[in-house]
Amino acid sequence: xxxxxxxxxxxxxxxxxxxxxxxxxxxxxxxxxxxxxxxxxxxxxxxxxxxxxxxxxxxxxxxxxxxxxxxxxxxxxxxxxxxxxxxxxxxxxxxxxxxxxxxxxxxxxxxxxxxxxxxxxxxxxxxxxxxxxxxxxxxxxxxxxxxxxxxxxxxxxxxxxxxxxxxxxxxxxxxxxxxxxxxxxxxxxxxxxxxxxxxxxxxxxxxxxxxxxxxxxxxxxxxxxxxxxxxxxxx
Amino acid sequence: xxxxxxxxxxxxxxxxxxxxxxxxxxxxxxxxxxxxxxxxxxxxxxxxxxxxxxxxxxxxxxxxxxxxxxxxxxxxxxxxxxxxxxxxxxxxxxxxxxxxxxxxxxxxxxxxxxxxxxxxxxxxxxxxxxxxxxxxxxxxxxxxxxxxxxxxxxxxxxxxxxxxxxxxxxxxxxxxxxxxxxxxxxxxxxxxxxxxxxxxxxxxxxxxxxxxxxxxxxxxxxxxxxxxxxxxxxx
Numbered sequence: 001x002x003x004x005x006x007x008x009x010x011x012x013x014x015x016x017x018x019x020x021x022x023x024x025x026x027x028x029x030x031x032x033x034x035x036x037x038x039x040x041x042x043x044x045x046x047x048x049x050x051x052x053x054x055x056x057x058x059x060x061x062x063x064x065x066x067x068x069x070x071x072x073x074x075x076x077x078x079x080x081x082x083x084x085x086x087x088x089x090x091x092x093x094x095x096x097x098x099x100x101x102x103x104x105x106x107x108x109x110x111x112x113x114x115x116x117x118x119x120x121x122x123x124x125x126x127x128x129x130x131x132x133x134x135x136x137x138x139x140x141x142x143x144x145x146x147x148x149x150x151x152x153x154x155x156x157x158x159x160x161x162x163x164x165x166x167x168x169x170x171x172x173x174x175x176x177x178x179x180x181x182x183x184x185x186x187x188x189x190x191x192x193x194x195x196x197x198x199x200x201x202x203x204x205x206x207x208x209x210x211x212x213x214x215x216x217x218x219x220x221x222x223x224x225x226x227x228x229x230x231x232x233x234x235x
Numbered sequence: 236x237x238x239x240x241x242x243x244x245x246x247x248x249x250x251x252x253x254x255x256x257x258x259x260x261x262x263x264x265x266x267x268x269x270x271x272x273x274x275x276x277x278x279x280x281x282x283x284x285x286x287x288x289x290x291x292x293x294x295x296x297x298x299x300x301x302x303x304x305x306x307x308x309x310x311x312x313x314x315x316x317x318x319x320x321x322x323x324x325x326x327x328x329x330x331x332x333x334x335x336x337x338x339x340x341x342x343x344x345x346x347x348x349x350x351x352x353x354x355x356x357x358x359x360x361x362x363x364x365x366x367x368x369x370x371x372x373x374x375x376x377x378x379x380x381x382x383x384x385x386x387x388x389x390x391x392x393x394x395x396x397x398x399x400x401x402x403x404x405x406x407x408x409x410x411x412x413x414x415x416x417x418x419x420x421x422x423x424x425x426x427x428x429x430x431x432x433x434x435x436x437x438x439x440x441x442x443x444x445x446x447x448x449x450x451x452x453x454x455x456x457x458x459x460x461x462x463x464x465x466x467x468x469x470x
Contacts, residue, residue, distance in 0.1 A: 013403035044411060045418030091415050093374075133374050138412040139328075139381060140368050140419050146377045159406035168248035170429055171394035176279060177373040180326055183280025184375050194405055 003028070003117045004151055004200035006128045008158045008192035010089050010121035018058040018121075020195065024208075026062045028117055032083030034065045038108070040098035041090025041123040055088060069104065079107040082116060089122025089158075092135040096127060097143040109149050118151075122158045125192070128200075129155035134181055134189050136174075152198070152205055153187065153235045160191030160214055175214075175222065182218040188234040189216040198231065205231040238263070238352045239386055239435035241363045243393045243427035245324050245356035253293040253356075255430065259443075261297045263352055267318030269300045273343070275333035276325025276358040290323060304339065314342040317351060324357025324393075327370040331362060332378040344384050353386075357393045360427070363435075364390035369416055369424050371409075387433070387440055388422065388470045395426030395449055410449075410457065417453040423469040424451040433466065440466040 005021070005028055012020050029035060039051035046054075052068030059066045066086070072078035079085065085108060087095070099105040112118045120128050126135045127148040134155040163173040172180070178189050190198065191214035199206045207213050212224040215234065225231075240256070240263055247255050264270060274286035281289075287303030294301045301321070307313035314320065320343060322330070334340040347353045355363050361370045362383040369390040398408040407415070413424050425433065426449035434441045442448050447459040450469070460466075 009405050011405055013405060042418070043407075043415075045415055094419070133376070135374060136406060138369060138371070138416060139374060140412075140416040142368075142381045146374060159404070161404060161406065169394070169396060170244050170246055170248060171371060171396065172278075177375075180278075180280055181373060181375040183277070184329070 001115055001202040002113060002151060002200050003115060004112060004128065005119045005197050006125040006152070006156060006192070006200065007119065007121045007197040008125065008160065009194040012195045016058070017054060021119075021197070022058070022062050024197075025059075025119065028119065029064060029084045031117070033063070034067060035059055035084045035086050036078055036082035037066045037068050038085065038087040038095075038099075038104070038124065039068050039070065041088055041092065041095035043088070043090035046090075051088060051090075055086060075102050075104050076107045079104055079111050082111065084117045084119075085111065086119040087121070087124030087127065089124055091140055092123040092126050092132050092137045093139050093141050093143055095123045096132055096146070096148065097141050099127070100144045105149070112149070112151060125158050126156050128152055130187050131155060131185075133185065134178060151200060152231075154231075155181075155185075155187055155189045157189055157191045160193050175216075178216045182216065186218050188218075190214075190231065190234070191216065196227075203232065205234075207231060236350050236437040237348060237386060237435050238350060239347060239363065240354045240432050241360040241387070241391060241427070241435065242354065242356045242432040243360065243395065244429040247430045251293070252289060256354075256432070257293070257297050259432075260294075260354065263354065264299060264319040266352070268298070269302060270294055270319045270321050271313055271317035272301045272303050273320065273322040273330075273334075273339070273359065274303050274305065276323055276327065276330035278323070278325035281325075286323060286325075290321060310337050310339050311342045314339055314346050317346065319352045319354075320346065321354040322356070322359030322362065324359055326375055327358040327361050327367050327372045328374050328376050328378055330358045331367055331381070331383065332376050334362070335379045340384070347384070347386060360393050361391050363387055365422050366390060366420075368420065369413060386435060387466075389466075390416075390420075390422055390424045392424050392426045395428050410451075413451045417451065421453050423453075425449075425466065425469070426451065431462075438467065440469075442466060
């Protein structure tokens with residue numbers, strides 16, 4: 001049974017890395033003392049070691065150890081043996097390129113589909129959708145495909161941001177960008193605000209946190225849905 | 236001799252489409268009455284016809300006609316015969332995909348390198364750089380490459396936006412994104428604010444408009460440069 005947390009962000013304003021999620025993560029990863037960390041998205045170009053140290057520090061607060069996938073000689077074997085997986089945020093293009101290059105994309109997909117608990121934040125959440133085509137990131141490198149895990153039958157837009165009222169900037173708003181996505185693609189998009197996450201248990205997808213999420217379906221007006229709403233109707 | 240205008244945006248706040256650029260365009264396209272328009276970027280999914288009509292309306296004010304490249308049976312021949320080319324803004328991923336699909340990417344590159352006057356706005360400017368890897372757009376479709384025209388030996392970030400002071404949003408600022416680009420890529424990036432453009436005449440690249448631009452070079456602090464600065468030192 002799939003057991004996944006798809007979080008908009010690792011960090012909410014004025015708070016420590018992962019702090020708002022720790023009570024949830026204690027339950028989520030209760031069957032393991034060690035988490036396999038995927039640092040490939042490298043926010044601000046941070047090294048795999050430094051990024052793993054950051055995750056380690058946060059998980060220590062709930063008594064868990066963290067190992068970076070780059071520490072293993074055989075990353076695919078590391079995924080197969082992991083009892084819990086966490087993919088951190090950063091640049092989605094770089095993350096997806098590395099997942100394909102190391103062929104861990106299929107390994108993680110299989111493991112998580114077979115029940116290994118997974119946590120994604122930001123870029124690590126974006127890849128839980130059908131494609132990475134609703135990322136906010138800059139395309140700083142060219143991945144071999146935009147196809148991602150597809151743990152949910154829709155796309156994720158993490159760090160969802162409402163239009164800024166009274167803005168004089170002529171660049172596209174987030175909503176305009178997602179509407180452009182829907183001129184070429186049919187799958188729904190869940191705009192997840194910072195502090196929200198989707199809890200996946202088997203075929204049940206529930207919005208968690210205190211904020212509403214914004215749901216975009218092709219050919220429909222976008223709607224706000226409340227926390228604890230089941231998202232299973234989206235496909 | 237190359238003769239190019241690389242504009243951050245087609246439209247400045249509270250103004251009509253292309254209005255702020257029209258005096259410049261009158262001079263830029265003085266040797267032709269007809270402009271070939273590349274509508275492939277389709278902002279908000281607008282049709283090629285509707286987008287071309289919009290460009291036509293703007294250019295009418297300076298006595299020029301506009302023809303969309305999609306109106307021609309042979310788009311490559313249309314590019315070869317054009318006396319002026321304008322690529323409009325919209326989604327850079329879609330634009331680049333269509334340029335490769337129609338093989339007009341090489342045709343336009345050759346024409347403009349041989350002196351056909353070119354205007355780019357937003358996505359149409361982004362592709363004047365070495366790669367499209369500093370676009371702000373959502374990757375709504377997968378192009379066969381991120382390589383673009385390379386009319387200038389650096390990358391463009393159009394609609395450059397300064398960090399919003401006091402923001403509580405945890406998503407990356409534009410500057411953070413460009414710094415991430417520089418963890419993997421060496422070419423400089425010019426952050427062009429809305430209302431600015433680069434005038435290319437042969438090997439001379441000059442910042443135009445009333446605003447400063449922000450220059451990002453790998454391993455250096457970003458700097459502001461004043462209008463009328465020569466950008467030839469960037470490589």
